[in-house]
Amino acid sequence: MRVSSKGITVLNNLMNDMFERLANEAARLTKYTARKTLSSREIQGAVKLVLPGELGRHAMAEGTKAVSTYASNNNGRQSKS
Secondary structure (H helix, E strand, O other), rough: OOOOOOHHHHHHHHHHHHHHHHHHHHHHHEEEEEEOOOOHHHHHHHHHHHHHHHHHHHHHHHHHHHHHHHHHHHHHHHHOO
């Protein structure tokens, strides 16, 4: 199975647009809370606001799983150094 270069371009544009929407919403939430640091809390809130229903819940679950995996892999590397 292959993906054409036009297909890749469409997917790239979709992902860039989604990143921009989430980043803007997370930045807006950070301003509302009068904080200067963007945290995972604002990202989770942005996902809930930008992605509807089941899609948002699935994105939250996958994001949490990815961060957990990263943290466990990263902690193992630090202790070996």
